[in-house]
Amino acid sequence: MFLITIKKRKWDELLDAAWLPKGEIQADPLGDLHPSEGSISIWWVDEQLLNLDDIIVALALTRDKWDIFEYGLFDSSIPGNLGLLVKETIGKTPLPQINHFHRDLVELTVDKYVQFIKGIFPQVQKERAYRDDIWEKVREARNKHLIDANLLNKKIRPLYDAL
């Protein structure tokens, strides 16, 4: 599976929106993934989700704060089926052992990007983790010595040290 960070509400299925023709998708998800230089950051997640918590921690720890962490999971075969290119690139998080799970969806054109959104929208598994749960995962990652505290940003570091 692949993980993308999302804002869940942008991916709602709007069953009661009179303006939205049946079977069509509102444009909101297009503005959610922020392609840059034709690429989107995604993370490879083990089918049994064994590395999921560590990836959530890795991404959360790149932020200044969090009350929620929202993400979507989609089948890793989708990009290939759509003819999209996935490139292995090393992530930049305070969890060095997790960074090799990072990928980029590259060479995206407008058409390919829209194709991608339409491809994942019907089946993306949308999730939201809450603050205390994330901190619990951070604690576990720390106990597994996955976190390099020196790589934490200065806003998170005091909170992390106080765990």
Added chain:
Amino acid sequence: MNSEATPAKNSLISASTRANCWMLVSDWSSIHTPIGTGSGTFSPAQTRVENVTGMVLGYGKTGVLMNWETGFGDFFVDEKAEYGLATSPLTQLNKIQILGSKSNCRPLVSDVMAAGFSGNYISPNFGLGDMAFLSQMTYPQNFSFVSLQLTATSAAFRSRVASLLDAYAYFEFEEGIEEDFTPQVSELIRINALETIQAIKDEILTDRFDPEYVWNILRHLGGINDPRSRSERLLLLQEFLTHSSRWIRDGAALGLILLGESAARVSLQRAIDRERLPDLKADLSKALSYLIAKLE
């Protein structure tokens, strides 16, 4: 209140020429007990000027009230040896209470005027003309307590809230990135929680803001660390659980779990029962489960 209290040497009043008088200035909105005369309870407005630290640096200088529980900000002493609230945005509070006390003291109305309040004042007891009149009055030698109420219109304060909301209306809130918006809302709530929360509610209800922006506002409101305004924020967030926008309903739910009040459980359950959007219904259910777990 003990009207016989003696001001500390370093108090505001001791910096003035009326060494035997003292006064209280407080944020009226923090006072839930009706004003009376003589002895009585004025909690939480009991904070006396002498309890304030770091308030007066000298005539014409501005000091900051660090420990004033009732939430006032700047104080100043001007060159005329008068004192009062500085003409900062912090003076745009909706109501100011001034209490003068002790025998042989005139009420300190002139001090208030010297503070240079801006805006319009409406008062059940006094208007500006009354203040001018009172400042000329000599009070009976044996009066024990005087309570003056100056009630500014809340327009100035509300305008400040609206300006802040407008300023960030097109700001791109990046998830998890610290911004200046939250501290500013917190500060307004610290100064005048009731007025701020009511103003935010009214501004949201104008429907001029993007629902995603309101989603952020409501989450921030829930997360603010201000125990005094918990019940007001709870009410506001509960109310927005019924809003027509899914973003706003969601933001209200997220705010409620950050607030962590057990009273929110019932309203969240009702919101779940009402919700027709499957995605949001699932999120509201998770929010309720999370809140319950958090409260246990």
